[in-house]
Amino acid sequence: MACFYLYDFFVRVTPNVILPELARDLNSTPGTIGTVMSAYLWVYAPAQLIVGWLFDRFGTKYLASSAAVICGIGCILFAIAESLGLAGVARGLIGFGSAFAFVGAIYVATVWFPPARLAIIAGITTSVGMVGEVIGQYPMARLVQSFSWQSVVMWTGYVGIGLGILMVFVIPRRPSWFSTSVATHESEEIGLFHSLGKVLANPQMWLIGFVSAVVYLPLSVLAALWGTSSLETLDGLDSEKASIAISMLAIGWLIGCPIVGFLSDRFKRRKIFLIIGCLGGGATMALLLIPDLFSFEVLLVMLLISGLLTSSQAITFAMAMEVNPRRFRATATAICNFLVMLIAAGLQVGIGWILNWRAGEHTAAAIPAVKAPSVHPMSSHVAAGIKEADTFSSLGPVDFQWALATIPILFVIALAVCLFIKESHGKNLVDPDPAGDSAPAVGH
Secondary structure: OHHHHHHHHHHHHHHHHHHHHHHHHOOOOHHHHHHHHOHHHHHHHHHHHHHHHHHHHHOOHHHHHHHHHHHHHHHHHHHHOOOHHHHHHHHHHHHHHHOOHHHHHHHHHHHHOOHHHHHHHHHHHHHHHHHHHHHOOHHHHHHHHHOOHHHHHHHHHHHHHHHHHHHHHHOOOOOOOHHHHOOHHHHOOOOHHHHHHHHHOOHHHHHHHHHHHHHOHHHHHHHHHHHHHHHHHHHOOOHHHHHHHHHHHHHHHHHHHHHHHHHHHHHOOOHHHHHHHHHHHHHHHHHHOOOOOOOHHHHHHHHHHHHHHHHHHHHHHHHHHHOOOHHHHHHHHHHHHHHHHHHHHHHHHHHHHHHHHHHHOOOOOOOOOOOOOOOOOOOOHHHHHHHOOHHHOOOOHHHHHHHHOHHHHHHHHHHHHHOOOOOOOOOOOOOOOOOOOOOOOOOO
């Protein structure tokens, strides 16, 4: 399942690497292509609301394997797409299949590992996803240089289908001790609306989900969309250096997630790591807005530290499970992930609108749609995606400061919200395990 999550991240960032080729072959602009590619996110986020319930109700074996096959089919359709419509449908399929990856990985792990290890499980799983994000940049760009993007994406589809078939044989069925150790109320059928209602009615879920989304913003907003172009404008970096700098966020997460998870489980503390993440993330994001403050080398170190500190976001999924009944653990994880993606999507669009407004301060011309830049190492078109349009030719450091200032502001709000989140001490607050924290979490 962790490999499926790695695969999910790989296919998620693929369009960023091949955006110029997509625009050329589908006879469209990068801005239009970016809009079509967003079908992934708009399918992925709401799908979380049913994915968690499906895992709670039916288990992971066949759901996860089918989801991987759907991802693979989506990649194949994407590779043969000759129209924007088919490309959008293909990305939607990939988004739906990918929606099962993270929640499924967490859920499978909770069956075979004790509740006392929830945080490190979440941390290691998230770290594996960061590997997918890293290798989905440089290696993918190199492959596209040697082969056509259609061939690379086609083979990615074959890998997804093969992974789905493999998971049928690798993912185990319910443990043999399931029927004797599961609580009676957990074996009852759980309705979708009942499951969603129980979790969404818990105020702690909204608090945890909000903080989780904010601490994830450096990755979901900067590393995914606006980071490279902002560094080019604020610090005068070229495209390659800006991409390398932004990639340090993911490397920080890759290193930090399992460490934070281990420490959180070791000391039975959750909130303190979130508070550190909010403080560190907010401070580094604010410093990032000051033009030419750091040399390139110092900027790399600062972004690495930012990734390390904000990697505490991974433990929010353990927290979500610990403030809800055990039978809703997959639903709780999925809803937390849904809130994370929803807020990220909203801020991505919001920053674009702020830049639109700032552009209106410099030009009297009509404002066209934002041409959102993509983030990948080989893309000299990143800055051009904004600056080639007359509307954005006058955007400068102050304009990006206005737009990106929303991120440190949200970190301050999240820090205040942390004060109202209950400390679970690594235990389920609603449905304590009678067998003790060292026992496996019963599931299927």
